[in-house]
Amino acid sequence: MTLLQYACQWLADTVIGTRIRESDNLFSVIETIHVLGIVLTAGTIAIVDLRILGLLLNRHSVNAVLVPLVKIAWRGFALMALTGLLLFWSEADKLYFNLAFRLKLLLLLAAGVNQWIFHMAYDADIAASSALDAVAWRTRVSAILSLSLWIGIIVLGRAIAYL
């Protein structure tokens, strides 16, 4: 047994993990809030990505869409991460072996790195030019990556239950 597997087993055996697992409705309630977090995060990020690609809200500048929606996305992410942690807590021993879960974590990491690179590039572009409607190609690539990664994250998240 690897150290990580041991840690997952230990986590699932803790009082909190057991309480969530054995409760009649707790898991479903947390799951529902988790889905709400996904809507707030992935949905708003998708709207921003679609605006960057020129497919939505073209009457508004990229920045006018990006600033308020990213704020919502971060709040959603906090909700999603917290509830996701609780869900993992209750099934850590099983999820350790779940391929969909492992892939999902990788995609989440990739989405985070993409977001980070995007922000650095975007901030540099803003500093260089005030003409925000001329979206740089690297920003577009980042938006396509972001859309694809979040679709993958949601699909794999649902697949966890079926594996």
Place this chain on the structure above:
Amino acid sequence: MTLLQACEWLGSSWIGTLIRNSKWGFALIEMVHLLALALLGSTLLVSTLQSLGIIFKGTAPGALFRDLRRARIASLAAMIVSGILLFADGPLRYYGNAAFRVKLLLIGGAALTGALSHYMGYGSTQREWPVWAKAATLLSLTLWLGAGVAGRVVGVL
């Protein structure tokens, strides 16, 4: 044909049988349903917050509801089509499911109050929506949220 008979027909139709007999069919449709939910939910949230004057200040209330029309219609259409397919997996199971019935009522109420809020809002020439229009749009968003929660309960009951 009664509603129950229609449910029986849908369940035994080729599409219902196909979904029931495939290993990943239901899961795949669920994924589409969830993806569409993410876009629809955030679209409704963003346009509601804009109508309330919380985000996109300086734009006329209701402006984002119009600008997001395509995204709203596309995601709603995807939700309805995938929702009907999920329903076709076992119509009789959902026919008697209280959460499912409540969910349909909540969707109807949400759409109705949402339309009402815009009707009341457009009547005003103010830069801000009248309080009744704001209340209606907030109620609509709450009912959508309720429909989402009810959707989760459908699977538990």
